[in-house]
Amino acid sequence: xxPVTIADVALHAKVSKSTVSQFLNKxxxxxxxxxxxxxxxxxxxxxxxPNYVARSLKQKSTKTIGVIVANIxxxxxxxxxxxxxxxxxxxxFHLIVCNADDxxxxxxxxxEMLRAKQVDGIIIFPTGGNKELYQKMLDEKYPVVFxxxxxxxxxxxxxxxxxxxxxxxxxxxxxERGYKRIGIMTTSIIRNLSPRVxxxxxxxxxMNDNGLPVQKEYMKSLDLEQIQDGMKSMLSLKEPPEAVVxxxxxxxxxILKYVKQNRLKIPEDLAVIGIDDVSFASFYTPSITxxxxxxxxxxxxxxxxxxTKISKKQGKDxxxxxxxxxxxxxxxxxxxxxx
Amino acid sequence: xxPVTIADVALHAKVSKSTVSQFLNKxxxxxxxxxxxxxxxxxxxxxxxPNYVARSLKQKSTKTIGVIVANIxxxxxxxxxxxxxxxxxxxxFHLIVCNADDxxxxxxxxxEMLRAKQVDGIIIFPTGGNKELYQKMLDEKYPVVFxxxxxxxxxxxxxxxxxxxxxxxxxxxxxERGYKRIGIMTTSIIRNLSPRVxxxxxxxxxMNDNGLPVQKEYMKSLDLEQIQDGMKSMLSLKEPPEAVVxxxxxxxxxILKYVKQNRLKIPEDLAVIGIDDVSFASFYTPSITxxxxxxxxxxxxxxxxxxTKISKKQGKDxxxxxxxxxxxxxxxxxxxxxx
DNA sequence: CTGAAAGCGCTTACAG
DNA sequence: CTGAAAGCGCTTACAG
Numbered sequence: 001x002x003p004v005t006i007a008d009v010a011l012h013a014k015v016s017k018s019t020v021s022q023f024l025n026k027x028x029x030x031x032x033x034x035x036x037x038x039x040x041x042x043x044x045x046x047x048x049x050p051n052y053v054a055r056s057l058k059q060k061s062t063k064t065i066g067v068i069v070a071n072i073x074x075x076x077x078x079x080x081x082x083x084x085x086x087x088x089x090x091x092x093f094h095l096i097v098c099n100a101d102d103x104x105x106x107x108x109x110x111x112e113m114l115r116a117k118q119v120d121g122i123i124i125f126p127t128g129g130n131k132e133l134y135q136k137m138l139d140e141k142y143p144v145v146f147x148x149x150x151x152x153x154x155x156x157x158x159x160x161x162x163x164x165x166x167x168x169x170x171x172x173x174x175x176e177r178g179y180k181r182i183g184i185m186t187t188s189i190i191r192n193l194s195p196r197v198x199x200x201x202x203x204x205x206x207m208n209d210n211g212l213p214v215q216k217e218y219m220k221s222l223d224l225e226q227i228q229d230g231m232k233s234m235l236s237l238k239e240p241p242e243a244v245v246x247x248x249x250x251x252x253x254x255i256l257k258y259v260k261q262n263r264l265k266i267p268e269d270l271a272v273i274g275i276d277d278v279s280f281a282s283f284y285t286p287s288i289t290x291x292x293x294x295x296x297x298x299x300x301x302x303x304x305x306x307x308t309k310i311s312k313k314q315g316k317d318x319x320x321x322x323x324x325x326x327x328x329x330x331x332x333x334x335x336x337x338x339x
Numbered sequence: 340x341x342p343v344t345i346a347d348v349a350l351h352a353k354v355s356k357s358t359v360s361q362f363l364n365k366x367x368x369x370x371x372x373x374x375x376x377x378x379x380x381x382x383x384x385x386x387x388x389p390n391y392v393a394r395s396l397k398q399k400s401t402k403t404i405g406v407i408v409a410n411i412x413x414x415x416x417x418x419x420x421x422x423x424x425x426x427x428x429x430x431x432f433h434l435i436v437c438n439a440d441d442x443x444x445x446x447x448x449x450x451e452m453l454r455a456k457q458v459d460g461i462i463i464f465p466t467g468g469n470k471e472l473y474q475k476m477l478d479e480k481y482p483v484v485f486x487x488x489x490x491x492x493x494x495x496x497x498x499x500x501x502x503x504x505x506x507x508x509x510x511x512x513x514x515e516r517g518y519k520r521i522g523i524m525t526t527s528i529i530r531n532l533s534p535r536v537x538x539x540x541x542x543x544x545x546m547n548d549n550g551l552p553v554q555k556e557y558m559k560s561l562d563l564e565q566i567q568d569g570m571k572s573m574l575s576l577k578e579p580p581e582a583v584v585x586x587x588x589x590x591x592x593x594i595l596k597y598v599k600q601n602r603l604k605i606p607e608d609l610a611v612i613g614i615d616d617v618s619f620a621s622f623y624t625p626s627i628t629x630x631x632x633x634x635x636x637x638x639x640x641x642x643x644x645x646x647t648k649i650s651k652k653q654g655k656d657x658x659x660x661x662x663x664x665x666x667x668x669x670x671x672x673x674x675x676x677x678x
Numbered sequence: 679c680t681g682a683a684a685g686c687g688c689t690t691a692c693a694g
Numbered sequence: 695c696t697g698a699a700a701g702c703g704c705t706t707a708c709a710g
Contacts, residue, residue, distance in 0.1 A: 005703055016681045021705055032679065047475075052455045053401065054703035057392045057686050064456075072421075082411075082438075094452065096435055099421075113433065116391045117403075136386075257622045280619045283596045344687055355697045360689055371695065393687035396702050679710105686704090693698085 004046045013042035024050060056118060064094045065306060066114035068107055070125040070148070072099040075249050076276055076295060077125060080147060083299025084123060091307055093120070104129025115142070121306045126151050128191050143309035147302050149194045150321065157319035159302045163195045164202030166291045166326035170245045170273040171206035173289070173328055178337030179243040179271060182207065183218035183234055185227060185255060186247025196221065199247055199275060221247075227254035228261075235270070242337065243271035249278045252288070267335035277329060286332035294324050343385045352381035363389060395457065403433045404645060405453035407446055409464040409487070411438040414588050415615055415634060416464060419486060422638025423462060430646055432459070443468025454481070460645045465490050467530050482648035486641050488533045489660065496658035498641045502534045503541030505630045505665035509584045509612040510545035512628070512667055517676030518582040518610060521546065522557035522573055524566060524594060525586025535560065538586055538614060560586075566593035567600075574609070581676065582610035588617050591627070606674035616668060625671035633663050 006024075010017045015035060022031060023039045042048070056062040067084055069077040085095045096114065100107035104127045111133055114122055121143030126134065134154045137144050146158035167184070174182050184203045189196045200219065207214045218241050220230045231254075234241060246252035252274035264270055266286055274281070277292040301322055309319070345363075349356045354374060361370065362378045381387070395401040406423055408416040416438075424434045435453065439446035443466045450472055453461055460482030465473065473493045476483050485497035506523070513521050523542045528535045539558065546553045557580050559569045570593075573580060585591035591613035603609055605625055613620070616631040640661055648658070 003703095006705095007703080017704080018682080018706080019680055022680090025705080035679080049451070050455055051396075051457060051703055053392055053396050053457045054686090055705075057390075057396050057688085057703080058705050060686070062392065078417075085438075094435070094456075096433070099424075112388070116389055117433075118390060118392045253619075253622065260622045260624065260626075280592075280623070283592065283599050284619070285599065285624050287599075342687095345689095346687080356688080357690080357698080358696055361696090364689080374695080390687055393702090394689075396687080396704085397689045399702070682709090684706090684708105688702090690700090692700105694696090 003051075004048045005051070006048075008046055009039065009042045009048050012046060013038040015039065060118075061120055062118050063092055064096060064117070064119045065303075065310075066110070066117075066119040066122040067095055067097045068100050068110050068114070068122065068124045069097065070100050070107075070127050071102045072097075073250060074276070075278055076148065076293060079295035080125075080299040080302070083296045084303045087300045087303035088307070091303075093307070100125075100127055102127060108133060111137075121145070121310045123147055123302050123306055125149065128193060143306055145302050145306045145309070147298065152192075157305060158321045159298050159305070160321060160323055161195065161293050161298075161326055162323045163198035163326075164205065166275050166293075167199040167202030167245060168206040169291050169326055169328045170275065171203055172210070173273060173330070173334060174243045174245075174271065175206075175210050175212070177271075177334050179334075180212055180337075181218070181239060181241045182212070182243045182245070183220075183241035184245040184247065185230060185234070185251050186221045187227075187251050188223045189221040196247055199245075203245060224250055224254060227251055228258040231255060231258040241270075243267075243273075243334065246272065246274040249274060249276040252276070252278060252290075256284075256288075266333050271334040273334060275326070281329065281331060288333045289331045290329045291326045292329050293326060298324050342390075343387045344390070345387075347385055348378065348381045348387050351385060352377040354378065399457075400459055401457050402431055403435060403456070403458045404642075404649075405449070405456075405458040405461040406434060406436045407439050407449050407453070407461065407463045408436065409439050409446075409466050410441045411436075412589060413615070414617055415487065415632060418634035419464075419638040419641070422635045423642045426639045426642035427646070432646070439464075439466055441466060447472060450476075460484075460649045462486055462641050462645055464488065467532060482645055484641050484645045484648070486637065491531075496644060497660045498637050498644070499660060499662055500534065500632050500637075500665055501662045502537035502665075503544065505614050505632075506538040506541030506584060507545040508630050508665055508667045509614065510542055511549070512612060512669070512673060513582045513584075513610060514545075514549050514551070516610075516673050518673075519551055519676075520557070520578060520580045521551070521582045521584070522580035523559075523584040523586065524569060524573070524590050525560045526566075526590050527562045528560040535586055538584075542584060563589055563593060566590055567597040570594060570597040580609075582606075582612075582673065585611065585613040588613060588615040591615070591617060591629075595623075595627075605672050610673045612673060614665070620668070620670060627672045628670040629668045630665045631668050632665060637663050 006017050006020050010020045020039055065088060067081055081097050088095055098110040107127045108130050123145050125148045126146050128151050134151060144156050146156050148160060150158040171182055186196045204214050217237055222230045246255050255272060259266060266272055274288055274290045277290045281288040281290050305319060345356050345359050349359045359378055404427060406420055420436050427434055437449040446466045447469050462484050464487045465485055467490050473490060483495050485495050487499060489497040510521055525535045543553050556576055561569045585594050594611060598605060605611055613627055613629045616629045620627040620629050644658055
């Protein structure tokens with residue numbers, strides 16, 4: 001069962017390989033009507049299917065882009081990836097999605113794999129742990145776009161949320177509802193990931209602007225496994241917070257687990273707002289107030305920026321960063337406090 | 340910034356391309372030590388990176404497999420895909436995951452795309468709507484494995500859950516807890532997808548075996564958008580069910596939404612068991628009793644079977660179907676009824 | 679309007 | 695122990 005090639009089609013249709021190739025690429029300009037028909041028939045008869053690998057080798061373009069997400073467990077990653085896929089499909093590009101699992105080693109392996117596979121460009125949710133490689137790609141003028149995070153000292157244009165504003169939206173919603181003792185719990189910031197740092201910064205600014213004290217004990221950044229313990233110690237303070245901002249979806253889930261295990265009531269015992277929408281927000285009991293990212297727009301923008309870079313074969317990364325507006329989704333996990 | 344090729348390395352190291360290729364493929368058998376070192380140095384100096392596209396063309400193997408899931412929104416799809424990826428990585432294979440979105444047209448497009456890209460084999464969660472194409476791949480002895488579903492008349496080995504048993508587990512758990520009026524709500528069965536049909540069959544058998552009547556009004560199969568209406572009419576019966584089995588995760592979510600909107604209490608007003616585990620099962624209020632699929636094992640098996648087919652280049656699909664055991668995860672969405 | 683020839687970057691018998 | 699040559703399946707100037 002040898003695969004049929006363009007040569008077989010040519011033979012069958014009694015034309016040359018070149019002509020078949022022209023036909024396949026829809027360059028009909030000067031092609032005779034019956035030539036066309038003969039080729040079409042031959043393709044059908046033989047069940048010919050083109051071999052993209054051969055084409056890619058010759059054209060030096062695979063019409064494929066790579067996406068490396070830092071951690072596929074974030075709802076954000078999945079949604080943005082889907083938006084990227086939609087946008088790419090429209091332009092005839094395919095996608096290979098890889099999960100770095102928050103591990104710079106894996107990220108590196110995937111970057112190398114994708115380049116070896118000759119993808120035309122890469123969209124990275126960077127772990128931040130491969131600066132040399134990011135820089136190398138820049139030096140080689142290889143098309144790259146960052147999503148979610150920026151990396152200090154690597155001038156690649158990045159598609160990000162207005163993270164400060166996201167935290168501010170949460171804090172100010174609490175304040176409007178009469179809350180004053182407001183905490184924030186994020187996942188670990190050891191690698192100084194920009195969204196986490198910025199969200200904490202936004203929290204501080206919003207507290208300050210509203211005349212509320214910024215207390216260390218109310219701000220924790222921990223590995224996922226430690227968040228429940230962290231909640232415990234935060235809520236064991238003499239003056240525990242009455243409300244808490246979850247830095248992302250996974251942090252939110254840990255908080256919800258803690259709340260359930262300790263039979264606390266939301267929002268009576270603890271009000272909660274999560275940054276990042278979660279699948280169950282609307283039908284959880286109580287439904288969860290969140291600050292949503294415009295994942296669809298962000299994914300589309302990432303694809304557009306990358307495709308632009310690819311088509312321009314452009315060298316210097318002179319494209320700006322893009323910041324997107326968070327949106328408060330008011331639900332029932334925040335009550336009313338009369339201060 | 341021309342990419343550096345094997346020819347450049349050869350020149351730089353003052354050996355032939357063949358020798359460089361031998362080196363890259365670790366066929367050191369007869370290679371002189373200094374030759375090796377010179378090549379190694381040249382690769383470093385030039386920053387050479389191999390081009391898999393060229394290699395694939397020559398070797399007629401891309402070391403890549405395709406996965407087409409019927410609908411990525413099912414938790415099951417995501418988990419199985421990850422398990423497949425892990426298993427493939429161990430064998431040096433890469434993955435391209437596509438989402439058919441329950442649409443046979445898309446599925447077809449992806450099958451063709453993947454084949455054009457010369458993937459070495461495909462794992463399909465079949466929509467069931469492309470029998471001719473499935474059959475064609477079989478005829479061509481192209482390596483394919485099905486997951487989740489089987490397709491009537493297409494003898495491809497398939498990795499599936501013991502669906503009947505899954506439904507039975509749910510029904511019998513209800514019965515043990517004293518429930519008698521038990522319904523089942525699944526997503527649409529217009530295309531006769533095997534898991535849904537089998538789960539309904541298992542429900543009927545379990546009801547029968549336990550001397551309970553099988554009533555049409557207690558069994559509904561609807562499009563997602565209609566499930567809430569379906570619940571409404573089921574619960575408006577003179578003798579409404581006190582317990583309901585959700586045919587899969589998405590059906591479960593619709594039921595939970597309905598329950599919330601109508602301020603029903605689980606399990607007092609309605610007990611619920613979902614087939615398929617969901618991310619929030621353990622920390623939902625109440626936590627949700629589910630029948631979980633062993634997604635990790637299933638994904639691993641799918642990968643193993645496919646990789647076996649690939650390595651054997653084997654023609655006839657003489658491999659059997661594989662059925663996996665569902666597992667009841669007892670939580671709090673089922674109460675105790677004293678009949 | 680169509681065909682012959684070169685070449686994309688590799689690998690692989692085979693010769694020496 | 696290493697190199698010259700052919701070939702994987704395409705595309706693309708170029709010639710006619």
